[in-house]
Amino acid sequence: MPALNHPRPPTETLANGLRVTLRHAPNLKRCAAALRVAAGSHDVPLAWPGLAHFLEHLLFLGTERFPAGQGLMAYVQSHGGQVNARTGERTTDYFFELPPQAFAGGLERLSDMLAHLRMNPDDQQREREVLQAEFVAWSQDAEAQQQFALFSGLAEAHPLRGFHAGNRDSLPLQQPEFQQALQDFYQRFYQTGQMTLSLAGPQSLDELKAMAEAFGSVMTKGETVTQQAPIPLMDASAKSYQQADERRLDLLLALEALPDFSADALAFLCHWLNLAKPGGLLADLREHGLADHLKAQPLYLFAGQALLHIEFTLPAADSAPGIRERLMDWLGFFAEQDWDRLREEYATLLLRQQQVSSALQLARLDSEQREVGLSGPGVTALKLILQQVGAVDNFSGPWQLPAPNPFLHSEAAAANAGLIRGQTSAHRGLRTFAQDRSRSRRERSPMQFSQAWPDNGAEGAIYLRWRLDSAPDSHLQSRLENHLQPLREDARQAGVDFSFSASGNEWLLKLNGLQEPMPSVLEHVLKELTKPDAAVSQAESTSVALIPIRQLLKALPDHCLGLTANSDDAQPLWSSARWDGLAIGLSAQTQAAMGLALSRIPGTPDNQLTPPSSILAQHLWSTVDTASSEHALLLFCPTATQEMADEAAWRLLAHVCQTPFYQRLRVELQLGYAVFSALRQIHGQTGLLFGVQSPSVAPVELLQHIEQFLSRLPELIHALDDTSFKAQRQALADQFCSAALTTGQAAELLWQGKLAGRSSDYLTQLPEAIVRTDRTTLLAAARRLNQAEGGWLCLANGAAPGAPWQVAK
Numbered sequence: 001m002p003a004l005n006h007p008r009p010p011t012e013t014l015a016n017g018l019r020v021t022l023r024h025a026p027n028l029k030r031c032a033a034a035l036r037v038a039a040g041s042h043d044v045p046l047a048w049p050g051l052a053h054f055l056e057h058l059l060f061l062g063t064e065r066f067p068a069g070q071g072l073m074a075y076v077q078s079h080g081g082q083v084n085a086r087t088g089e090r091t092t093d094y095f096f097e098l099p100p101q102a103f104a105g106g107l108e109r110l111s112d113m114l115a116h117l118r119m120n121p122d123d124q125q126r127e128r129e130v131l132q133a134e135f136v137a138w139s140q141d142a143e144a145q146q147q148f149a150l151f152s153g154l155a156e157a158h159p160l161r162g163f164h165a166g167n168r169d170s171l172p173l174q175q176p177e178f179q180q181a182l183q184d185f186y187q188r189f190y191q192t193g194q195m196t197l198s199l200a201g202p203q204s205l206d207e208l209k210a211m212a213e214a215f216g217s218v219m220t221k222g223e224t225v226t227q228q229a230p231i232p233l234m235d236a237s238a239k240s241y242q243q244a245d246e247r248r249l250d251l252l253l254a255l256e257a258l259p260d261f262s263a264d265a266l267a268f269l270c271h272w273l274n275l276a277k278p279g280g281l282l283a284d285l286r287e288h289g290l291a292d293h294l295k296a297q298p299l300y301l302f303a304g305q306a307l308l309h310i311e312f313t314l315p316a317a318d319s320a321p322g323i324r325e326r327l328m329d330w331l332g333f334f335a336e337q338d339w340d341r342l343r344e345e346y347a348t349l350l351l352r353q354q355q356v357s358s359a360l361q362l363a364r365l366d367s368e369q370r371e372v373g374l375s376g377p378g379v380t381a382l383k384l385i386l387q388q389v390g391a392v393d394n395f396s397g398p399w400q401l402p403a404p405n406p407f408l409h410s411e412a413a414a415a416n417a418g419l420i421r422g423q424t425s426a427h428r429g430l431r432t433f434a435q436d437r438s439r440s441r442r443e444r445s446p447m448q449f450s451q452a453w454p455d456n457g458a459e460g461a462i463y464l465r466w467r468l469d470s471a472p473d474s475h476l477q478s479r480l481e482n483h484l485q486p487l488r489e490d491a492r493q494a495g496v497d498f499s500f501s502a503s504g505n506e507w508l509l510k511l512n513g514l515q516e517p518m519p520s521v522l523e524h525v526l527k528e529l530t531k532p533d534a535a536v537s538q539a540e541s542t543s544v545a546l547i548p549i550r551q552l553l554k555a556l557p558d559h560c561l562g563l564t565a566n567s568d569d570a571q572p573l574w575s576s577a578r579w580d581g582l583a584i585g586l587s588a589q590t591q592a593a594m595g596l597a598l599s600r601i602p603g604t605p606d607n608q609l610t611p612p613s614s615i616l617a618q619h620l621w622s623t624v625d626t627a628s629s630e631h632a633l634l635l636f637c638p639t640a641t642q643e644m645a646d647e648a649a650w651r652l653l654a655h656v657c658q659t660p661f662y663q664r665l666r667v668e669l670q671l672g673y674a675v676f677s678a679l680r681q682i683h684g685q686t687g688l689l690f691g692v693q694s695p696s697v698a699p700v701e702l703l704q705h706i707e708q709f710l711s712r713l714p715e716l717i718h719a720l721d722d723t724s725f726k727a728q729r730q731a732l733a734d735q736f737c738s739a740a741l742t743t744g745q746a747a748e749l750l751w752q753g754k755l756a757g758r759s760s761d762y763l764t765q766l767p768e769a770i771v772r773t774d775r776t777t778l779l780a781a782a783r784r785l786n787q788a789e790g791g792w793l794c795l796a797n798g799a800a801p802g803a804p805w806q807v808a809k
Contacts, residue, residue, distance in 0.1 A: 050166020
């Protein structure tokens with residue numbers, strides 16, 4: 001595996017007290033910043049719960065220099081980046097990712113908004129209503145309430161027992177005492193002594209440092225503030241407690257007086273606890289009928305305190321009593337082992353994950369200040385943790401250390417190559433194809449090896465699609481996904497993410513990440529999927545219930561195809577399936593290594609394209625039961641034609657809409673906290689997607705607000721002066737140049753282009769078509785959008801309105 005530059009970059013302190021971590025990663029296409037403020041919800045005066053979260057929201061409302069429409073959120077969105085913030089117990093994080101040419105502008109806006117708090121009463125009033133809407137949703141969300149209830153066994157005065165998100169009652173804006181507390185909190189903590197800035201990007205260290213210094217020069221200079229240590233997690237001598245219901249057991253372990261590097265030690269312990277491999281704890285619990293699933297994670301870590309949560313999903317109500325004893329026995333076994341091999345494998349997988357991490361993931365990782373692996377001091381901390389949790393000295397077993405991850409070592413690739421050398425003549429034909437560099441031959445094959453993306457990088461992608469005679473039953477899909485989970489985890493650790501999903505009568509397997517282990521991962525996945533008993537899982541899926549808007553997003557691809565599930569048997573589906581695929585960024589060596597995997601693909605090769613489904617001029621409404629009192633709606637508006645000019649115009653419409661749509665429905669109308677608009681490609685069909693989740697406004701009314709916004713689109717377009725119009729158009733086109741796209745982004749575009757029948761020059765043609773889209777063309781696209789020439793598809797958790805809407809079949 002290639003060595004990484006600076007697995008954990010050092011942190012230095014600038015003259016003004018700002019701590020900075022700089023990561024030069026020349027392979028990155030984007031840059032990211034993560035600012036951590038050492039203050040959170042537990043640092044707020046007890047009289048004003050939610051103040052820290054409220055302040056985080058206020059800081060995004062714009063400044064005199066950069067009003068909301070020109071502030072960080074609008075700026076990042078206009079350049080195709082991502083931005084967010086999070087208020088934790090003892091820290092508040094602000095982070096964003098941008099193309100290199102726009103990065104300095106993002107940092108400039110972040111520093112300006114943090115340095116100039118906006119205290120306008122009307123802004124505060126509107127933003128408090130957003131927090132109120134979030135509070136209502138939180139109070140009605142069973143999963144959120146269950147998570148909050150986990151803290152009920154802690155000492156009553158510990159801040160983890162309190163409410164910290166904020167609502168109308170806890171944020172009395174009219175009281176001078178509250179306004180003073182808000183100012184005091186801001187002035188005390190939002191200064192350089194409390195901040196750590198982490199930057200990651202392809203720029204040189206000198207360039208990154210210059211940007212960090214420019215950022216720090218705007219911030220108020222200050223000293224480090226000592227955050228008050230909390231009281232003990234639990235009263236008296238108690239160290240743990242548990243909560244149980246019919247199908248779940250939660251074990252909470254309170255740890256005190258932990259040394260440095262305990263965060264690394266807990267991460268290491270949880271990693272091995274969570275593995276489902278033979279000989280491990282979960283495999284033993286399943287074998288004895290005690291538990292189906294296990295998830296271990298620290299819920300809290302500060303000032304030497306930690307709360308370790310181990311959640312068990314139970315097969316039956318009476319299985320809980322024996323679990324704790326088996327857990328302590330395994331911990332006793334684990335404590336007695338030589339951890340050298342485990343530490344080496346753990347460090348390797350962390351390095352692999354860094355290799356495929358985005359700039360934003362790396363910047364956020366650096367802000368955590370974690371070691372890459374378990375250091376010597378981490379081993380000392382782990383031993384103390386195991387003592388505190390009660391690991392037994394005389395374990396009974398039988399236990400064994402997990403087998404090494406087969407994808408983490410190059411031997412797996414060598415073994416795969418050896419298998420290829422012994423293939424039959426039919427397999428050799430596949431291998432010969434994989435090595436063939438002819439574009440025409442590639443494009444005639446059901447597995448196309450794209451020439452539209454360089455093949456000399458570390459990463460690649462593989463897409464495999466099966467078109468079935470009938471749609472798979474959702475329970476079959478769930479069982480197959482669950483069956484693949486252990487393999488998915490091994491692959492993820494090795495730097496390859498894969499997913500297996502169903503939409504209508506199609507199955508789609510996607511692999512993204514490091515290309516070296518990819519052929520071996522693909523071979524293993526196909527072998528598991530086509531086992532006769534592959535759909536028979538040891539346990540049902542235990543996926544967390546999604547909020548309504550996410551349920552609609554998950555259902556949208558199926559509704560775009562207009563098909564329903566009707567088969568729950570995998571084998572007949574495989575035997576009649578027709579498959580095709582696309583590989584991106586794979587070197588000749590990797591392509592050659594795919595021979596055996598390609599020979600395992602079930603079904604009949606078929607490179608005939610299926611035209612994307614069309615709902616021209618129709619208004620179709622699908623009602624989805626989300627089992628929630630919250631209202632949610634998605635509106636998907638496809639292009640009127642499959643022409644490249646239409647796709648370019650729709651993308652520019654989405655770009656122009658994004659910030660005004662959010663500003664209108666979320667900020668001005670206060671309809672809800674989940675408000676977004678974006679361009680989506682689904683099964684090769686390009687469309688505009690609008691989404692809103694609201695605690696109080698019904699779906700039909702949400703649709704009316706969206707329609708009103710769309711009717712004003714021509715005004716928005718006319719309001720842009722020529723300079724702004726050209727700048728926005730160019731910023732959008734720049735997002736699709738090869739220098740800006742990651743391998744994963746390019747792969748998704750090329751796959752959607754394949755489904756839409758685009759040529760192999762799609763990535764070149766798209767930005768050119770965007771730049772050719774003038775104002776007249778965009779206005780015509782807005783008119784066709786409002787007239788629903790391409791059709792409108794609405795998914796909502798409410799009944800359909802009257803004409804022109806029809807209930808989708």
